[in-house]
Structure formats: C-alpha cells, structure tokens
Amino acid sequence: MATLEDRVKQIEDRQALEDVLISLCTAIDSMSDIDGILACFTEDAVFDLTGIGMAKCEGHGEIRNFFKEVSAGMSHNGHIITNFAVLTLEENEAKCQCYTIGNGKPKEGDAFQLFVRYHLGYVRTSDGWKMNSFGESFLMPPPEGLGG
Amino acid sequence: MDLDARLKKIEDRQALQDLLNAYCTAIDSLTDLDGLMNCFTSDAVFDVTGIGLPRFEGQAEVRGFFEQVFGDMPHHAHYITNFTIDRLEENEAFCRNYAIGNGRSKDRQVIKAYVKYNLHFVRTTDGWKIKTFVEDALMPLPDEIAGVHGGD
Numbered sequence: 001m002a003t004l005e006d007r008v009k010q011i012e013d014r015q016a017l018e019d020v021l022i023s024l025c026t027a028i029d030s031m032s033d034i035d036g037i038l039a040c041f042t043e044d045a046v047f048d049l050t051g052i053g054m055a056k057c058e059g060h061g062e063i064r065n066f067f068k069e070v071s072a073g074m075s076h077n078g079h080i081i082t083n084f085a086v087l088t089l090e091e092n093e094a095k096c097q098c099y100t101i102g103n104g105k106p107k108e109g110d111a112f113q114l115f116v117r118y119h120l121g122y123v124r125t126s127d128g129w130k131m132n133s134f135g136e137s138f139l140m141p142p143p144e145g146l147g148g
Numbered sequence: 149m150d151l152d153a154r155l156k157k158i159e160d161r162q163a164l165q166d167l168l169n170a171y172c173t174a175i176d177s178l179t180d181l182d183g184l185m186n187c188f189t190s191d192a193v194f195d196v197t198g199i200g201l202p203r204f205e206g207q208a209e210v211r212g213f214f215e216q217v218f219g220d221m222p223h224h225a226h227y228i229t230n231f232t233i234d235r236l237e238e239n240e241a242f243c244r245n246y247a248i249g250n251g252r253s254k255d256r257q258v259i260k261a262y263v264k265y266n267l268h269f270v271r272t273t274d275g276w277k278i279k280t281f282v283e284d285a286l287m288p289l290p291d292e293i294a295g296v297h298g299g300d
Contacts, residue, residue, distance in 0.1 A: 004151060004152065004155060007155050007159065008155065011155075011158055011159070011162070014162065080227075082227045082228055082229055083169050083172055083173075083226075083227060083228050084169075085166065085169040085170075085173070086166075097173075099172075099225065099227050099228075101227065115225045115227075115250055139176060139223070139224075139225035139250070140223050140225050140250050140252065141223060141252065
C-alpha cells in the first residue's frame with residue numbers, strides 16, 4: 001500500500017508533467033521565446049518530427065536552430081492540447097502522450113491545421129521534469145502539401 | 149474529510165479521466181477492440197441515438213458496432229475537453245465532457261462532430277469502467293455521420 005506521501009507525489013508528478021507540456025506550447029506559440037522552449041528539454045533531447053515528415057533534431061543546439069527558422073516564418077501559432085495521458089510514471093522517468101490541434105499561419109501563405117499526437121519521454125532532473133524525447137504522428141491526414 | 153479520503157477523491161478523478169483517455173486512444177487506434185472493450189462493463193449501454201445512430205447493450209453489441217466502424221474508417225481522432233464530474237460516490241460516478249470527433253472514411257468523407265458524452269462509471273474489481281455512455285450533439289451534425297457509422 002502506497003504511503004500518503006507517495007500518493008501525493010504521484011499526483012504532483014502528473015501535474016508537473018502536464019505543466020512542462022503547457023510551458024512548451026506557450027513558448028512555441030510566443031514565436032520568440034526559444035529559451036523557454038529549450039527549458040522544457042534536456043540538453044541531449046531528441047526532438048523528432050519525422051513522423052509528420054519534418055526534421056529530427058538532437059540536442060539544444062539543433063532544436064534552437066529549428067525553432068529559430070520555423071518561428072521566423074510564422075505570423076501566428078496556436079497549439080491546442082487535449083487528451084493528456086500519463087502512460088508510465090516511475091521514480092525518475094515518465095512516458096506520456098497528448099492530442100494536439102496545431103494551428104499555424106505562415107507570414108507567406110494560408111493558415112493550416114494539423115491533427116496530431118505527441119509522444120513524450122520525460123526524465124526528472126535537478127531542475128524538475130524535462131523532456132528527453134519528443135515524437136509526433138498524424139491522427140488525421142494533413143492538408144495537401146503539408147507533412148512531407 | 150480526512151486526508152486519505154481527500155486523496156482518494158483526487159485519485160478517482162484522475163482514474164476517470166484516464167479511462168476516458170484510454171477509450172479515445174482505443175477508438176482512435178481503429179484496431180484495439182480489446183482495449184476498447186476493457187473500458188466498459190459487461191452490461192454496458194452505448195447509446196448514440198442522440199447523434200442519429202443506434203443504442204447498443206452489452207459487450208457483444210458494442211463490440212459489433214465498433215468492429216464495423218473500425219472496418220470503415222481509416223482515420224479517427226477524438227479530442228476531449230471540458231471534463232467534469234457531476235457526482236462522485238464510493239463506487240459510481242456521473243461525468244460529462246465535450247469532444248471534437250474527427251473522422252475520415254475509406255471513401256474519403258471527412259466528418260467533424262462537436263458532441264457531449266454523458267458518462268456513468270462504476271468501480272469494479274478491475275478499476276473504474278464505463279457502464280453507460282450517452283452521446284449528444286452540441287452543434288448540428290454533418291449528414292455524413294450516419295453514412296460512415298451505419299446509422300439509420
């Protein structure tokens with residue numbers, strides 16, 4: 001039987017994991033806060049968008065460059081997160097998923113909407129939970145011309 | 149209320165949301181019938197008359213409906229929001245949520261339905277399960293829904 005302390009910790013961990021995800025969306029949707037994006041990831045994180053036909057970035061340097069480039073081309077971003085689920089939660093690592101409606105409007109071009117799932121790997125660090133892996137897959141087929 | 153009971157209430161709330169997420173993950177997999185049926189009690193009622201589809205009673209009927217749906221639909225995505233608990237007791241709970249149900253059929257008909265789920269959960273020896281699932285429309289439904297989900 002888990003102690004009260006353990007049970008509270010598990011609830012706190014679940015909330016903290018979701019908080020990291022919301023911080024990530026907030027930073028991405030700001031289109032300027034790249035430090036805020038990187039704060040969600042471990043130094044060696046793998047940010048893998050190959051599941052939606054885009055880049056795979058390894059480590060803070062590559063992730064920073066990716067978001068610098070992507071953010072420069074967008075006039076609006078809105079990532080709506082739902083269905084957050086903790087799939088496994090251990091002492092120092094967790095696997096989670098969520099559904100996302102990714103709304104975007106490039107500076108040049110029409111607004112688009114992507115229906116995707118995030119596959120999230122987290123580790124507990126001395127600075128709280130961070131993502132060490134981020135994958136993405138389509139739930140619904142992408143609009144023509146997007147998604148590789 | 150003592151600390152243990154307060155904590156149990158939070159854990160139950162999370163477990164109910166987990167179950168709803170597991171339901172969505174299973175219906176959106178379009179393959180995991182066992183995972184889907186694991187969300188329901190053996191005598192569950194799945195009532196989608198509110199969106200122009202039939203009412204099903206018991207695991208066999210519910211499974212039969214989803215077998216047909218999984219066979220017809222190559223894409224599903226059920227986005228869940230506005231989860232709320234109307235009543236939570238020792239062994240049963242009444243909850244609601246909103247859902248944006250996206251789908252695309254084999255013949256490429258695209259559906260988007262804004263709906264509400266009315267859920268009656270019961271606690272079993274195998275955790276919380278859905279005993280009654282009733283779906284209503286929040287917004288007018290697309291005509292295609294009956295066509296791709298075998299409605300009348």
